[in-house]
Amino acid sequence: MNTLTLDKLKIGSNGIIKKINNLGSIRRRLFDIGLIEGTKVKSVLTSPGKDPIAYFIRGCLIAIRNEDAKKIEVEECE
Amino acid sequence: MNKKIALAGNPNVGKSTVFNALTGLKQHTGNWAGKTVENAMGKLTYQNQDYQIYDLPGTYSLISHSLEEEIAKNFICFEQPDVIVVVCDAVCLERNLNLVLQILEISKKVIICVNLLDEAKKKNIYVDLKKLSQILNVEVVGTSARSKQGLDELVKKIAFFKNKSTYEIKYPPLIEESISKLIPFIECENLNPRWVALKIIENDEKTINLIEKYLNKNLITPNIESKVNDIKNNLLENDILTNEINDIVVTNIVNEANKIANKVVTFKDQNYNSKDHKIDKILTSKWLGIPIMLMLLMVIFWLTIKGANKPSEILFNFLFYISDKLEIFLNFIHLPYIFIDVIINGVYKVLAWVVSVMLPPMAIFFPLFTILEDLGYLPRIAFNLDKYFHKCLSCGKQALTMCMGFGCNAVGVTGARIIDSKRERLLAIITNSLVPCNGRFPTLIAIISMFLVVGSSSLLSSLILTLVILFSILMTLLVTKILSHTILKGQPSSFTLELPPYRRPQIIKVIIRSIFERSIFVLGRAVMIAMPAGLIIWLLANIGTPSILSICTNFLDPFAHIFGMDGVILMAFILGFPANEIVIPLMIMGYMSLGSITDITDLTVLKNLFLANNWTIITALCVMTFSLIHWPCSTTCLTIKKETKSLKWTMVSILIPTIIGFICCFLINMIGHIFM
Structure with missing residues (x-):
């Protein structure tokens, strides 16, 4: 299986979170919205400037900046 | 004894709607996360028992230490509410259960209110309330608060609450x-x-x-x-390791919420949000996202300008007809001339100007803006613009507060609480008054239609107004960037932004409420502020020879001319500090009392009054620019003081736009005179 960082996940494809390397408040914010290791995410929307990207996470659409998404490892899946 | 009831829940799940329905209050609701930023309290009486209902700020969890979360957590932990109603969104129950589980760890006096059942049903999502109740050993009520369904049951469950939950989450x-x-x-x-x-x-x-x-x-x-x-x-x-325990605990809670959700929620249509996604694909697309945003803005302006024309004319004719009758009546009762003059030319006319010229655009713009907000479009604007704010070392949520500023700058300043980082919050507060509020739009519209548009093309006027707004957004970005490199140095903080599902706004309700509430508010302000201001202008114009007004305006004149304006204009801006919507009426009063024209029978004559006082296109541009960028109104200043709790930052918020406004006017004036 293909492991990459969340920001590189293609629009429309799904992934499983493998590791969250963010620290501090953003780490807790990600936990808040239910983003933990093992969570299934789908990359859904890019903003006009290609940053941030919005992901479908546990039934909600959440925008995360690429510099934060870069620290999240994800495994592409069906 | 009053019973204390807390309403907790994720942001944007309709807590405020439930709150309003329970208490009969009219807390403003909007389709974006973070609308309620402080505890609101309302009362409910049921079977002779009084209840105090507290609407807590929306939070995703109780672990991340943000401002709104601290407020909610403090209340739940230390205020000892008799019942905590956790309002959940049926559409994404799983994430909401996260918070339910965290609250159950703190208190067992919980009722779960699964709201937005109607919306879930439309998306073919079904929640087994009974099962949820069994699993958590908690009372569960299903509601659709917007259509008031299930609320009676909720009140009953609150009143007869006794079943404390025994549920405990199990950790490794x-x-x-x-x-x-x-x-x-x-x-x-x-x-x-x-x-x-x-x-x-x-x-x-x-x-x-x-x-x-x-x-x-x-x-x-x-x-x-x-x-x-x-x-x-x-x-x-x-x-x-100690610092890993938190991860383990959170993971455990999230997984537990997932397990429960899997047991109680059925998705009959896996692609339930495909319609939203299709709309989003267009509204945030690379090429169309920002043009559509500007187009929407332009349509709103066009409707405002076009729609305000007729009512403005009718109100104008009516109020000035009354003015004549009032004068005849006052003469009839033999009131001394000086009093008649004060009442008619001082107080009444300013009031009539505010009502006829300023009120209609405000009463139209506000509901239109509210509909856009209820629809859920504002977070998309933040999403579209985040990159640009990021480049200015700030965050996209500032775009959201900026949009709130279009309605009212004071609201925009309060709204800045949704920004976690203190530095970025200050940036949002200081730059908020750079976008024109509802009270300044009519000023801009009036000047555009008088000086920049030949004939009366509403379309062209709205196009120009859109460009003006674009300019103010660019100024916001520029000032944010400059501040980020000087007095508010720092790195942009990370952020997550929720894009809520689109909701159909309750159009009729919004229009009726906005028109009535907004109009009454503006009228109230007109009476409170425009009338005394009119009185002051009249007194200044009529006391002494030469009058105090001409001394003041003559004094301000040379200074004002450097910036392409004149003494009367600057005086009007200064006296307009309590409310921006009185600036133009004050200018008119100022010019009239200085004796240029005595009678205005028609809105078009206004232009002649300004022309007679040496207005040129440069003057018009400078007045527009200064109206756009100058000190915030008194209400906004007080709000800034309240929010920042610092005199220093309040002063900075006043000085920065003032200085920039003067600089811009100076440049426009200079460049204008080179070409003309």
Whole structure:
């Protein structure tokens, strides 16, 4: 299986979170919205400037900046 | 005895709608996360029992220490509410259960209100309320608060509440073991010892400090400290570091919420949000996203300008017809001429100007803007613009507060609480008055249609107004960037932004409410502020020879001319400090009392009045620019003081736009004179 960082996940494809390397408040914010290791995410929307990207996470659409998404490892899946 | 009821829940799940329905209050609701930023309290009486209902700020969880979360957590932990109603969104119940589980750790007096059932049904999502109730051993009520369904049952469940939940979330054995080791040593009165023990093991200093403050004693006694050390060593032996405990706990809660959701929620249509996604694909697309945003803005302006024309004319004719009759009447009762002059030319006419010229555009723009907000478009604007704010070392949520500023700058300043980082919050507050509020739009519209548009093309006027707004957005970005490199240095903080599902706005309700509430508000302000201001202008114009007004305006004149304006204009801006919508009426009064024209029978004559006072296109541009960029109105200043709790930052928020406004006007004036 293909492991990459969340920001590189293609629009429309799904992934499983493998590791969250963010620290501090953003780490807790990600936990808040239910983003933990093992969570299934789908990359859904890019903003006009290609940053941030919005992901479908546990039934909600959440925008995360690429510099934060870069620290999240994800495994592409069906 | 009043009973205390708390309404908790994720942001944007309709807590405020439930609150309004229960209390009959009219807390403003909007389709974006973070609308309620402080506890609102309302009352409910049911079967002779009084209830105080508290609407807590929306939070995703109780672990991330943001401002709104602290407010909610403090209330739940330390105010000892009799019942906590956790309002959940049926459409994404799983994430909402996260918060339910966290609250259940703190208090067992919980009722779950699964709201937005109607919306879920439309998306073919079904929630088994009975099963949820069984699993958590909690009372569950299903509601659709917007259509008031299920609220009676909710009130009943609140009134007859007695069934405290017995549900406890189970952690991995090592953590459970550690908790039970610690519990016997914890004395914490009304708090759940299991929760307090967990916080101690997690080493959550912030929460521990709050608990200690509440209990007014030291929680970590030497006895407990040695126990904690034992526990930590034991965990270390099993390869669990203290800073990992929090991760384990959170993961456990999220997984538990997932398990419960899988048992109670059925999705009959896996692609339930495909329609939203299709709309989003267009509204945030690379090429169309920003043009569509500007187009929408332009349409709103066009509707405002076009729609305001007729009512403006009718109100104008009516109010000035009354003015004549009033004058005849006052003469008839033999009031001395000087009083008639004060009443008619001082007080009444300013009021009539505000009502006829300023009120109609405000009463139209505001509901249109509210509909856009209810629809859920504002977070998309933040999403579209985040990159640009990021480049200016700020965050996209500033775009959201900026949009709120279009309605009212004071609201925009308060709304800045949704921004976590203090530095970015200050940026949003200081730059908020750079976008024109509802009270300044009519000024801009009036000047555009008088000086920049030949004939009366509403379309061209709205196009120009859109460009003006584009300019103010660019100024916001520029000033943000400059501030980020000077007095508010720092790196942009990380952020997550929720894009809520689109909701159909309750159009009729919004229009009726906005028109009535907004109009009454503006009328009230007109009476409170425009009338005294009119009185002051009249007194200034009529006391002494030469009059105080001409002394003042003559004094301001040379200074104002450097910036392409004149003494009367600057005076009007100064006297307009309490409310921006009186600036133009004050200019008119100023010019009229200086004796240029005595009677205005028609809105078009206004232009001649300005022309007679040497207005040129440069003057018009400078007045527009200064109206756009100058000190915030008094209400906004007070709000800034309240929000920043700092005189320094309030002064900065006043000085920065003022200085920039003068600089811009100076440049326009200079460049204008080179070409003309």
